[in-house]
């Protein structure tokens with residue numbers, strides 16, 4: 146009989162890992178620091194997901210349901226792991242409640258932190274109420290309130306979505322592409338146009354990275370929903386007291402452009418979890434030099450970290466989509482299971 150496997154974090158990756166393990170009869174202890182399960186799509190109130198078009202609360206909600214109903218999975222909400230000792234096959238984890246659990250392996254699915262747009266002050270967030278983030282627009286849509294100006298509650302007539310906010314930006318120490326924000330922005334632009342057919346939506350971009358099947362939403366946004374794309378370098382975002390003014394250079398025609406908008410949306414990127422230094426020291430795993438949890442032996446053992454018996458999955462390891470986070474959670478579950486089964490057989 147093998148010991149339970151600990152899964153830390155109940156976002157898409159952790160929920161997938163816990164479910165996979167339980168579906169082959171393996172006991173799981175799932176520890177989530179928030180009081181609600183589901184990770185970023187639920188905690189941040191995402192609207193319709195790309196590429197499936199399903200509402201986040203339904204798609205991820207069903208992942209939560211099957212985990213909480215599974216008798217092989219013990220869920221600890223509102224809790225963290227404070228201390229972690231032992232070796233592969235025989236670890237001891239001390240929870241923030243003071244309870245200790247013995248586990249054979251651990252999968253860290255502790256996710257990411259949304260980029261805080263106040264770190265890009267020249268683009269107006271925190272100064273002008275009508276400069277918001279993609280997560281705020283997701284919440285406007287998913288709450289049913291609809292997309293409105295923050296300053297006066299009016300329906301916007303012109304919206305700009307600025308891509309790569311907090312990504313691909315060496316000046317603020319964020320070199321990585323956050324992978325999902327081009328697709329999320331094209332999808333949000335469609336949702337805005339569906340709700341407000343008279344509203345003009347512009348997307349300011351450096352490059353469009355709607356990889357793989359996500360490219361569909363890029364074409365749909367232009368051809369069916371008349372979203373306009375501007376290849377530009379943005380200089381600054383200011384206000385005339387009512388409108389938000391986006392100033393920059395159209396890099397295709399090499400001319401300065403200044404356009405007033407009612408609402409400007411930052412397509413925020415995916416930062417490493419702000420707690421990663423602490424997570425790394427508690428679990429004794431290395432970090433990638435950009436601050437995400439480091440994967441080792443990438444082509445040998447799925448989800449291996451620098452410590453035997455501790456695995457990593459999902460956006461804790463770098464910007465990831467939901468479907469890839471789920472796939473990584475499932476793959477790490479297989480590796481964790483193999484590690485405890487091998488020890489049990491020895």
Ligand SMILES: Cc1cc2nc3c(=O)[nH]c(=O)nc-3n(C[C@H](O)[C@H](O)[C@H](O)COP(=O)(O)OP(=O)(O)OC[C@H]3O[C@@H](n4cnc5c(N)ncnc54)[C@H](O)[C@@H]3O)c2cc1C
Pocket residue numbers: 153154155156157158159176177178179182183184185186191193194195196224225226254255256257259279280283325329413414415418420424458459460461465466467468470
């Ligand atoms: C605005 C926006 C929209 C997006 N929309 C889409 C989309 O439509 N489609 C798509 O494929 N992707 C989308 N994404 C990406 C998506 O959010 C991620 O792919 C997904 O959330 C990753 O899942 P995860 O389980 O790895 O991490 P998370 O969702 O971040 O979950 C991690 C969980 O771990 C918990 N946790 C963290 N630290 C600890 C700790 N120390 N102890 C215990 N628990 C802890 C957290 O509370 C959280 O519940 C979007 C991203 C953004 C920024």
Ligand code: SF4
Pocket residue numbers: 308309310312313321322323324325326327328352353354412414
């Ligand atoms: S996915 Fe698009 S918006 Fe996001 S960082 Fe990459 S290029 Fe920029």
